[in-house]
Amino acid sequence: MASLKVPTSVPEPYEDAEQLKKAFAGWGTNEALIIQILAHRNAAQRKLIRETYAAAYGEDLLKDLDAELSSNFQRAVLLWTLSPAERDAYLLNEATKRLTSSNWVILEIACTRSSDDLFKARQAYHARYKKSLEEDVAYHTTGDFRKLLVPLVTAFRYEGEEVNMTLARKEANILHEKISDKAYNDEELIRIISTRSKAQLNATFNHYLDQHGCEINKDLETDSDDEYLKLLSAAIECLKTPEKYFEKVLRLGIKGTGTDEWDLTRVVTTRAEVDMERIKEEYQKRNSVPLDRAIAGDTSGDYERMLLALIGHGDA
Amino acid sequence: MASLKVPTSVPEPYEDAEQLKKAFAGWGTNEALIIQILAHRNAAQRKLIRETYAAAYGEDLLKDLDAELSSNFQRAVLLWTLSPAERDAYLLNEATKRLTSSNWVILEIACTRSSDDLFKARQAYHARYKKSLEEDVAYHTTGDFRKLLVPLVTAFRYEGEEVNMTLARKEANILHEKISDKAYNDEELIRIISTRSKAQLNATFNHYLDQHGCEINKDLETDSDDEYLKLLSAAIECLKTPEKYFEKVLRLGIKGTGTDEWDLTRVVTTRAEVDMERIKEEYQKRNSVPLDRAIAGDTSGDYERMLLALIGHGDA
Numbered sequence: 001m002a003s004l005k006v007p008t009s010v011p012e013p014y015e016d017a018e019q020l021k022k023a024f025a026g027w028g029t030n031e032a033l034i035i036q037i038l039a040h041r042n043a044a045q046r047k048l049i050r051e052t053y054a055a056a057y058g059e060d061l062l063k064d065l066d067a068e069l070s071s072n073f074q075r076a077v078l079l080w081t082l083s084p085a086e087r088d089a090y091l092l093n094e095a096t097k098r099l100t101s102s103n104w105v106i107l108e109i110a111c112t113r114s115s116d117d118l119f120k121a122r123q124a125y126h127a128r129y130k131k132s133l134e135e136d137v138a139y140h141t142t143g144d145f146r147k148l149l150v151p152l153v154t155a156f157r158y159e160g161e162e163v164n165m166t167l168a169r170k171e172a173n174i175l176h177e178k179i180s181d182k183a184y185n186d187e188e189l190i191r192i193i194s195t196r197s198k199a200q201l202n203a204t205f206n207h208y209l210d211q212h213g214c215e216i217n218k219d220l221e222t223d224s225d226d227e228y229l230k231l232l233s234a235a236i237e238c239l240k241t242p243e244k245y246f247e248k249v250l251r252l253g254i255k256g257t258g259t260d261e262w263d264l265t266r267v268v269t270t271r272a273e274v275d276m277e278r279i280k281e282e283y284q285k286r287n288s289v290p291l292d293r294a295i296a297g298d299t300s301g302d303y304e305r306m307l308l309a310l311i312g313h314g315d316a
Numbered sequence: 317m318a319s320l321k322v323p324t325s326v327p328e329p330y331e332d333a334e335q336l337k338k339a340f341a342g343w344g345t346n347e348a349l350i351i352q353i354l355a356h357r358n359a360a361q362r363k364l365i366r367e368t369y370a371a372a373y374g375e376d377l378l379k380d381l382d383a384e385l386s387s388n389f390q391r392a393v394l395l396w397t398l399s400p401a402e403r404d405a406y407l408l409n410e411a412t413k414r415l416t417s418s419n420w421v422i423l424e425i426a427c428t429r430s431s432d433d434l435f436k437a438r439q440a441y442h443a444r445y446k447k448s449l450e451e452d453v454a455y456h457t458t459g460d461f462r463k464l465l466v467p468l469v470t471a472f473r474y475e476g477e478e479v480n481m482t483l484a485r486k487e488a489n490i491l492h493e494k495i496s497d498k499a500y501n502d503e504e505l506i507r508i509i510s511t512r513s514k515a516q517l518n519a520t521f522n523h524y525l526d527q528h529g530c531e532i533n534k535d536l537e538t539d540s541d542d543e544y545l546k547l548l549s550a551a552i553e554c555l556k557t558p559e560k561y562f563e564k565v566l567r568l569g570i571k572g573t574g575t576d577e578w579d580l581t582r583v584v585t586t587r588a589e590v591d592m593e594r595i596k597e598e599y600q601k602r603n604s605v606p607l608d609r610a611i612a613g614d615t616s617g618d619y620e621r622m623l624l625a626l627i628g629h630g631d632a
Contacts, residue, residue, distance in 0.1 A: 119472070126475070131513070132513070133472075134471065135473075135511035135513075146507070151470070155450065156438050156439075156449075158447045159442070194454075197451075
């Protein structure tokens with residue numbers, strides 16, 4: 001499912017660290033070498049490289065990358081080099097700050113990560129920001145947005161496959177009733193979406209479709225100007241079919257007037273090691289163009305090369 | 317701070333397991349031996365005894381204890397023998413079931429455990445009940461109770477000592493304003509109580525006292541018949557001074573018409589390895605009677621002996 005390509009024979013961490021140090025040396029930076037190394041190492045390997053680099057040179061690899069690189073390429077390399085938990089914590093913190101605030105990023109991370117991974121992001125948030133994720137999310141949101149987002153980021157959903165069909169029927173009816181009444185911020189609706197396991201929700205959404213003849217998402221797409229409603233619908237998409245959610249973020253990020261590089265970088269760096277192959281399939285199916293060609297057509301230079309490497313282009 | 321007394325030389329787990337097996341054998345059960353062993357072993361040692369017992373006899377020590385013992389003594393021994401996380405998960409599950417439901421137990425566990433311990437209880441809940449704690453709490457509560465309890469059980473508070481004094485002043489004023497307006501279920505008030513670190517809340521409550529001349533708890537004790545208000549006040553007590561909260565539970569459990577053995581058993585088994593010495597001090601201070609004498613006067617037999625052993629009476 002991951003698109004990341006790691007060579008069959010990986011150099012020792014000290015060799016990678018040495019090569020990276022060389023890439024920074026002298027006039028100019030050897031971006032190709034940075035991509036060749038970092039974009040082809042998995043999370044555990046990148047962690048070892050950072051540790052070895054710090055031990056060998058007394059410097060933080062991330063700080064050196066930050067100093068040597070710039071613009072979208074810099075952001076892609078930095079995000080990618082972080083561990084998944086640190087990266088999520090970083091993105092979440094950014095999303096709660098005024099100038100970079102984004103309910104979308106909060107929702108995306110809360111609903112597409114596994115329960116353990118979301119919890120690890122909360123631990124990394126403590127370690128780095130000396131406060132809790134939920135206090136920042138609750139502090140920076142109000143009203144319906146807070147009512148929806150706080151339970152989503154604090155959830156620790158059960159991850160077993162067990163499903164209670166009676167409950168699924170009952171809760172599908174509750175969801176249908178609330179949506180019919182346009183009670184989108186109803187606390188029962190939020191309770192179901194924010195606490196049930198993904199397997200249980202899947203059964204509930206299937207029952208909703210069987211019983212009421214329409215996908216729950218479609219029933220929510222009645223008013224495309226309502227930001228809260230769009231978030232609620234996206235939450236359901238993230239929980240049900242994350243690959244479709246990510247395909248849409250990529251599609252909207254690439255299409256239209258100018259590329260949204262933040263969305264593009266975030267999705268590629270956070271999914272390359274998880275489910276990027278599934279997302280690429282979805283992209284091809286929906287757009288009749290492979291994702292790599294779409295990215296190549298819309299980006300350039302080292303940034304383009306970095307993204308393409310992460311989505312599995314070329315050899316490791 | 318713990319009252320548990322462990323002997324300086326602890327027998328090997330297989331010896332303890334063997335002795336326990338003997339205590340169950342033949343006519344009658346040797347309760348004194350069970351107390352002598354289990355009430356003087358810490359969580360890691362009890363875990364080893366259970367594992368060794370299962371390996372040696374192919375039976376679950378907890379099931380054998382359940383079959384051999386009865387009544388309050390049985391409940392005390394079973395709760396104590398569980399690991400802290402399993403025990404909290406068990407108590408929380410009980411508290412969400414109709415016949416044994418208790419918002420108080422949910423609140424107590426959510427607000428007096430460390431962030432890591434509360435999270436471990438959530439993991440143990442998954443493992444044992446095949447669902448999440450928050451889905452049961454949310455499902456079994458409604459209205460203001462749900463609004464308060466769900467964020468409390470899902471919190472993963474920051475535990476560092478860092479305090480933001482500007483924020484403390486600001487939020488003390490928010491709390492005072494909401495309480496003055498009798499807006500006890502206000503979402504800002506719940507946000508502050510349920511997300512801030514205990515150190516931060518302590519600074520906030522101190523500022524409240526300095527600025528408004530009254531402890532925040534006292535300002536909440538205006539209507540002693542309002543169950544929600546009592547819970548909110550108890551949450552603040554648990555977060556601020558858990559030893560005082562537990563002293564009160566013990567005092568009310570022991571005093572009055574008949575003893576509330578469930579409260580007594582729960583507090584003793586959950587605090588013996590944590591802060592029972594502090595609770596005993598508070599008890600003596602508030603009641604002018606040592607806790608062990610109060611318990612001895614109100615309970616009897618093996619149950620009494622078990623509780624007294626856990627609060628540090630006699631030799632290990």
